[in-house]
Amino acid sequence: MKKIIKYVLLDLLRNRIIIAFTVFLAVISFSVFNLEDNPSKGILSLLNLVLIIVPLVSIVFSTIYVYNAAEFIELLVSQPLRRVNIWLSIFTGLASSMCVAFLVGCGLPVLIYAPTDVGLMMTAMGLLLTIVFVSIALLASVLTRDKAKGIGVAILLWFYFTLIFDGIVLFLLFQFMDYPMEKPMVVFSCLNPVDLARILILLKLDISALMGATSAIFSNFFGNQWGMAATVLIMIAWAFTPLWWSVRKFNRKDL
Amino acid sequence: MIIATNVTKRFSKLTVLDNVSATCNKGQTISLIGPNGSGKTTFIKCLLGMVVPDSGFITFNQQNIAHNWLYRSNIGYMPQIGRYPENMTIAQVLDMMKDIRKHSAGPLDEELIQLFKLDGMMNKRMGTLSGGTRQKVSASLAFLFNPDVLILDEPTAGLDPLSTEILKDKIRKEKQQGKLVLITSHILSDLDDIVTEVIYMEEGKLRFHKSLTQLQEDTGENKLSRAIAHVMAAAK
Numbered sequence: 001m002k003k004i005i006k007y008v009l010l011d012l013l014r015n016r017i018i019i020a021f022t023v024f025l026a027v028i029s030f031s032v033f034n035l036e037d038n039p040s041k042g043i044l045s046l047l048n049l050v051l052i053i054v055p056l057v058s059i060v061f062s063t064i065y066v067y068n069a070a071e072f073i074e075l076l077v078s079q080p081l082r083r084v085n086i087w088l089s090i091f092t093g094l095a096s097s098m099c100v101a102f103l104v105g106c107g108l109p110v111l112i113y114a115p116t117d118v119g120l121m122m123t124a125m126g127l128l129l130t131i132v133f134v135s136i137a138l139l140a141s142v143l144t145r146d147k148a149k150g151i152g153v154a155i156l157l158w159f160y161f162t163l164i165f166d167g168i169v170l171f172l173l174f175q176f177m178d179y180p181m182e183k184p185m186v187v188f189s190c191l192n193p194v195d196l197a198r199i200l201i202l203l204k205l206d207i208s209a210l211m212g213a214t215s216a217i218f219s220n221f222f223g224n225q226w227g228m229a230a231t232v233l234i235m236i237a238w239a240f241t242p243l244w245w246s247v248r249k250f251n252r253k254d255l
Numbered sequence: 256m257i258i259a260t261n262v263t264k265r266f267s268k269l270t271v272l273d274n275v276s277a278t279c280n281k282g283q284t285i286s287l288i289g290p291n292g293s294g295k296t297t298f299i300k301c302l303l304g305m306v307v308p309d310s311g312f313i314t315f316n317q318q319n320i321a322h323n324w325l326y327r328s329n330i331g332y333m334p335q336i337g338r339y340p341e342n343m344t345i346a347q348v349l350d351m352m353k354d355i356r357k358h359s360a361g362p363l364d365e366e367l368i369q370l371f372k373l374d375g376m377m378n379k380r381m382g383t384l385s386g387g388t389r390q391k392v393s394a395s396l397a398f399l400f401n402p403d404v405l406i407l408d409e410p411t412a413g414l415d416p417l418s419t420e421i422l423k424d425k426i427r428k429e430k431q432q433g434k435l436v437l438i439t440s441h442i443l444s445d446l447d448d449i450v451t452e453v454i455y456m457e458e459g460k461l462r463f464h465k466s467l468t469q470l471q472e473d474t475g476e477n478k479l480s481r482a483i484a485h486v487m488a489a490a491k
Binding site for chain 1: 266300305327328338340341343351
């Protein structure tokens with residue numbers, strides 16, 4: 001398995017997109033921190049980068065990579081190798097290189113300029129989100145044979161998690177305004193890794209008071225250590241359920 | 256050595272393999288013949304575990320190949336269209352395969368690499384190679400690890416006459432060492448003097464599996480191509 005990971009990483013390095021992504025993240029992060037005097041304002045600006053751009057790049061790049069590696073995968077499958085190992089190696093290669101890109105491009109500036117709880121939390125969430133979206137990308141690419149369709153599905157999933165899901169939640173909130181919605185909201189937010197990450201980061205920032213009554217429930221649930229641990233577990237489940245499903249699909253896939 | 260029992264495969268509604276059973280033994284050179292789309296390549300891919308049959312099973316040395324992967328270390332496979340990572344050079348692909356297969360039993364068989372004069376262009380990227388050169392790489396890889404079974408899917412397609420002869424000589428050599436060789440080819444004249452058995456497939460069904468001498472007797476034709484033409488005409 002190590003050997004396959006090695007070749008996946010070599011291939012990714014030759015690809016240069018990951019390096020470009022690292023530079024892009026670094027340029028944005030450093031300029032944001034240099035423009036703002038107050039590092040926590042900088043963190044707030046970076047929040048959208050972490051919650052929107054990082055998932056987008058992770059999911060789209062990974063999907064395209066898997067489709068482009070079709071020849072490589074075909075070659076490997078005809079060799080004495082376990083399919084599970086091939087697939088997990090591709091996942092490990094992709095996820096680790098995207099994580100390193102995020103860590104160098106965004107985590108490093110954050111830890112230099114704002115080495116606070118918030119900064120740490122944001123770096124951790126960024127890493128988790130990267131893994132979650134790489135794993136969703138692998139699922140999308142194993143489920144559809146057609147490249148254009150697969151990339152379309154990946155972009156739609158990203159849309160769903162960053163925009164459509166929030167729309168649905170807002171809609172439900174307005175429909176059931178007369179009822180206490182605070183507790184169901186906690187459950188809803190567990191259905192979306194991006195929301196979970198956002199809540200955890202915002203709760204670390206002082207502005208969480210702005211969210212009103214829901215915030216009180218949220219800080220009750222997510223604020224304490226058990227809630228935090230539970231959330232991180234849910235995030236990890238978000239990373240590994242799609243991966244597990246994609247492994248099952250890949251095991252039976254015709255190449 | 257390889258026994259396929261009632262293998263059936265459907266791609267959505269199309270039945271590509273319909274209850275195919277076949278037995279392939281050591282020392283045989285079997286030619287898989289059939290019109291386009293008769294399921295030859297799918298059958299080969301089933302043997303390699305690249306396509307998972309809907310029903311039926313395949314055994315390799317008495318072991319079921321489902322959920323098994325080690326048996327593939329005994330197989331050298333040359334695909335119909337060799338597809339390799341475009342960014343890698345020939346040398347890198349060869350090194351990668353050597354690395355992955357952790358070859359331990361005996362020396363590597365690099366004869367074809369030399370005969371095809373691939374060592375002169377080791378630094379060319381796979382993406383820039385012509386179809387024929389790519390076939391040469393595929394062939395070299397199939398023979399590289401001295402496998403007991405060789406599965407060659409259209410080995411001579413795209414090769415120039417000289418290279419075809421080199422490859423045929425190599426197949427003959429391996430055959431004499433008692434290896435099982437499975438070949439599909441449209442160019443039947445290529446196969447005349449190599450083949451010992453013929454499997455004829457049509458529309459996903461295995462029509463017959465005979466030895467070459469038996470086929471020659473049955474049809475009264477001496478040349479393989481004539482004999483097959485005879486069979487195809489009789490079927491209509």
